Amino acid sequence: MTKDLKSPQDWKPATRLVHGGSIRSQFGEMSEALFLTQGFVYPDMESAEARFKGDDPGFIYARYGSPTAAMFEQRMCLLEGAEAGRSTASGMAAVTGALMGQLKAGDHIVAAKALFGSCRYVVEDLMPRFGVPCTLVDGTDYAQWQAAMRPNTKVLFLESPTNPQLEIIDIRRVADIAHAGRARLVVDNVFATPLLQSPLQLGADCVVYSATKHIDGQGRCLAGMILGSEKFINDHVHNFLRQTGPSVSPFNAWVMLKGLETLPVRVERQMQSATRIADFLAAQPHVERVLYPTRKDHPQHEIAMKQMRGGGTIVAFDIKGAKPEAFRFANALSIIKISNNIGDAKSIVTHPATTTHQRIGPEARAEIGIGDGLLRLSVGLEDCDDLIADIEAGLAAI
Numbered sequence: 001m002t003k004d005l006k007s008p009q010d011w012k013p014a015t016r017l018v019h020g021g022s023i024r025s026q027f028g029e030m031s032e033a034l035f036l037t038q039g040f041v042y043p044d045m046e047s048a049e050a051r052f053k054g055d056d057p058g059f060i061y062a063r064y065g066s067p068t069a070a071m072f073e074q075r076m077c078l079l080e081g082a083e084a085g086r087s088t089a090s091g092m093a094a095v096t097g098a099l100m101g102q103l104k105a106g107d108h109i110v111a112a113k114a115l116f117g118s119c120r121y122v123v124e125d126l127m128p129r130f131g132v133p134c135t136l137v138d139g140t141d142y143a144q145w146q147a148a149m150r151p152n153t154k155v156l157f158l159e160s161p162t163n164p165q166l167e168i169i170d171i172r173r174v175a176d177i178a179h180a181g182r183a184r185l186v187v188d189n190v191f192a193t194p195l196l197q198s199p200l201q202l203g204a205d206c207v208v209y210s211a212t213k214h215i216d217g218q219g220r221c222l223a224g225m226i227l228g229s230e231k232f233i234n235d236h237v238h239n240f241l242r243q244t245g246p247s248v249s250p251f252n253a254w255v256m257l258k259g260l261e262t263l264p265v266r267v268e269r270q271m272q273s274a275t276r277i278a279d280f281l282a283a284q285p286h287v288e289r290v291l292y293p294t295r296k297d298h299p300q301h302e303i304a305m306k307q308m309r310g311g312g313t314i315v316a317f318d319i320k321g322a323k324p325e326a327f328r329f330a331n332a333l334s335i336i337k338i339s340n341n342i343g344d345a346k347s348i349v350t351h352p353a354t355t356t357h358q359r360i361g362p363e364a365r366a367e368i369g370i371g372d373g374l375l376r377l378s379v380g381l382e383d384c385d386d387l388i389a390d391i392e393a394g395l396a397a398i
């Protein structure tokens, strides 16, 4: 029997990422068009009235939605298997929108301690200012999640694998704790990418992305995405984003839309190199410890194998001799750049203790296992032999 390929639902992920969500104009352009417009013209007054009333689904104003952003959203929904999604100006706009949109004074958040620095600011500093306190827990200790639940707990928030030490949290287990307490689970899925982990299928109610990372994949633009059920997006996200305005620019949405077309080949290739580099690092005398989810020595290896389809493109490792030796190693690299993006075509090394996680202080860092010797390596698209030679040169400088 031949397969019916009329609907994107019948396509495999790679096909969805090339063709899904395309809206062609009357010119029949091959590559998706960049609609750089603030607003839209109505054919008559009745149409304007119908659009504002919501009877006609056409576009009104770019802060509310625009054709290029809509294509990006539709393609992301098809990839994630989500009913609905909304794009934002950055990953942090997505995180803030997903949380603020569903919370009000008197509610309570439970979040894993090991979060991206700015996410931690949002739950730990910002939300309490609006009457929403937050309890931080060790994300891998499920008794702590359970014990932190209060009658007014509305949202549980986590990231897995975590930044930067790639800790894996059992998403299904935390989703069950959330739902038993009538709360919702929001997952920041940046490190896994939508290709390697599907939090909605594991029970999460909402998934957020920084598209700035692997989805762009070439370090050009910022954007974010919030995905969930039609009901979740309509009830909690739609109006909040429309009225507060963290909208993605059409140009950035277009870059992301095109980035999605090559996402599977890039992630696959970067992951192959990351796996090889993790094994190489583990055999080096100057390396204390390597963290990579699909390695058997990863502390949450079993959960990683259960909920992920691959280990990802990032490797974390501790250099013996802490900060001085970690700095010597990184300063001796030529191809791998010192920066703080991840998922880029260019390989990037980061020293979290002095950069992304400087703000939280040494005690909070120690609590989540970020030592002064920890380095995060985002593996890019360079030839893996060159990357390993570069790492060898860095190790020789120690």
Ligand SMILES: *Cc1c(COP(=O)(O)O)cnc(C)c1O
Residues within 6 Å of the ligand: 090, 091, 092, 093, 095, 116, 118, 119, 159, 163, 188, 190, 191, 209, 210, 211, 212, 213, 222, 223, 224, 342
């Ligand atoms: C980068 C990142 C963010 C924030 O994304 P921006 O696009 O920089 O705003 C949020 N969460 C994680 C895990 C990230 O890596």
